[in-house]
Amino acid sequence: MKIVVLPGDGIGPETMAVAVAVLETAAQRFNLDLTLEHDLAGHASLKVHGATVTEDLLAKVLPADGLMLGPMSTYDFKDESKGEINPSKFFRKRLDLFANIRPARTFPGIPTISRPFELVVVRENTEGFYADRNVESGNSEILVTPDVAISLRRITRACCERVARSAFEIAMQRRRRLTLVHKHNVLKITDGIFLDACHRVGKDFPEVEVDDEIVDAMMAHVVRNPARFDVIVTTNMFGDILSDLTAELSGSLGLGGSLNAGANHAMGQAAHGSAPDIASQDLANPFSQVVSAAMLLAWLSQRSGHAQYLLASRAIETAMEQCIAEQQVTRDIGGRLGTRAVGQALVRCLREA
Ligand code: NAD
Numbered sequence: 001m002k003i004v005v006l007p008g009d010g011i012g013p014e015t016m017a018v019a020v021a022v023l024e025t026a027a028q029r030f031n032l033d034l035t036l037e038h039d040l041a042g043h044a045s046l047k048v049h050g051a052t053v054t055e056d057l058l059a060k061v062l063p064a065d066g067l068m069l070g071p072m073s074t075y076d077f078k079d080e081s082k083g084e085i086n087p088s089k090f091f092r093k094r095l096d097l098f099a100n101i102r103p104a105r106t107f108p109g110i111p112t113i114s115r116p117f118e119l120v121v122v123r124e125n126t127e128g129f130y131a132d133r134n135v136e137s138g139n140s141e142i143l144v145t146p147d148v149a150i151s152l153r154r155i156t157r158a159c160c161e162r163v164a165r166s167a168f169e170i171a172m173q174r175r176r177r178l179t180l181v182h183k184h185n186v187l188k189i190t191d192g193i194f195l196d197a198c199h200r201v202g203k204d205f206p207e208v209e210v211d212d213e214i215v216d217a218m219m220a221h222v223v224r225n226p227a228r229f230d231v232i233v234t235t236n237m238f239g240d241i242l243s244d245l246t247a248e249l250s251g252s253l254g255l256g257g258s259l260n261a262g263a264n265h266a267m268g269q270a271a272h273g274s275a276p277d278i279a280s281q282d283l284a285n286p287f288s289q290v291v292s293a294a295m296l297l298a299w300l301s302q303r304s305g306h307a308q309y310l311l312a313s314r315a316i317e318t319a320m321e322q323c324i325a326e327q328q329v330t331r332d333i334g335g336r337l338g339t340r341a342v343g344q345a346l347v348r349c350l351r352e353a
C-alpha cells in the first residue's frame with residue numbers, strides 16, 4: 001500500500017510528523033506492507049512550484065492507495081490564477097471524496113462541558129453552499145453590484161443519495177440510528193431533495209431507525225444531550241459547522257479526526273484548520289491527525305480485505321486512549337505535554353499495544 005503524505009500549513013508539519021511516526025510504528029508492529037511518499041501542498045508547494053497543488057502531485061496521488069493531508073491555510077489562498085488553490089477542495093473534487101466522516105467521542109480522562117457521548121457526523125463533501133465546489137471551474141458567488149452578492153447552493157439527488165448510503169452503511173456498523181439534519185422549513189426545494197434522497201436510500205436499510213432535526217435546533221440538541229445521537233448525515237456547510245461543534249464538545253477541536261472518502265480514494269485530514277495562533281510552538285494536539293490516519297487504515301482494510309490494517313487502526317486508537325488515561329496529552333485537553341512529547345508517548349504505547 002502506498003500513502004502520499006502532505007503536511008500542510010501552520011500546525012500541519014508538527015501534527016503530521018506525529019501521524020507519520022505512528023503510521024511507521026503501526027507498519028512495523030503489524031507487518032503492514034506500507035510505503036509513505038512525502039510531498040508538498042499549501043504554502044510550501046506555492047514557494048517551490050508556484051502553486052499550492054499541481055497536476056504532477058495529483059498524478060502521484062491518483063495511483064496511490066491513500067492520502068494524508070495536513071490542515072491548510074485556506075484563507076490565505078485567494079487567487080487561483082496565482083496558484084493559490086484550496087488544496088482540500090482540490091483533492092475532494094478531483095478524487096471525488098463525497099463523504100466526509102467525522103467521529104466525535106468523549107474520553108474519561110478529558111474534561112468536557114458535556115455528558116459522555118459517541119457519534120459520527122457524515123457530511124456531504126462535494127457540493128452545497130461551498131462556492132468553489134458547485135461549478136466545474138471558478139466560483140459560484142456572484143457580485144451583482146459592489147454591494148449586492150449572491151451565493152448559490154447546489155444540491156443534487158445523486159450526491160445526496162451517495163452520502164446517505166455511506167451514512168446508512170456506517171449506522172449499520174454502529175447503533176443503527178441515523179439523524180438527517182436539514183433546513184427544510186426554509187430551504188424547501190434543496191433540502192426537500194436531500195430528505196427525499198435519504199428516505200429512498202433508507203428503504204435498503206430497514207434495520208436503521210431514522211429521525212430528522214432542523215439544523216438550528218440540532219445545535220441545541222447536540223449541546224444539551226449529544227448521547228442521543230449515533231450517526232448524523234447532512235449537507236456540506238451544516239456538516240462542517242456541526243462537526244466542529246461536536247469535536248469541541250468532546251474536549252477540543254484538536255481531537256477532531258476525519259476521513260474524506262469516495263468510491264476509489266480516501267484522504268485522512270483533521271477536521272480543523274491550520275491554527276496559525278499556535279503554529280510552531282509545540283502546542284498543537286496531534287490526536288486529530290492521528291485519528292485521521294487510523295481511519296484511513298480502517299478504510300484500506302475494508303477495501304483490500306487485509307485484516308492487519310484494521311488491527312493496526314484499532315491499536316492506534318487504543319494507544320491514544322492509553323495516553324489520555326496516563327494524562328500524556330497536550331494542554332488543550334488538560335495535559336502538560338508538547339506535540340512532540342505526545343507523539344513519543346503514542347509511539348511507546350503503540351509498540352506495547
Ligand atoms: P482553526 O481550526 O485553525 O483553529 C480554531 C481554534 O482551534 C484555534 O484557537 C486553534 O488554536 C484551535 N485548534 C485547532 N486545531 C488544534 C489542534 N490540533 N490542537 C489544539 N488547538 C487547535 O480555525 P481558524 O483559525 O479559523 O483557521 C485557520 C486557517 O485554517 C484559515 O486559513 C482557515 O481558512 C483554515 N481552515 C482550513 C481547514 C482545512 O484545511 N480543512 C479547515 C478549517 C479552516
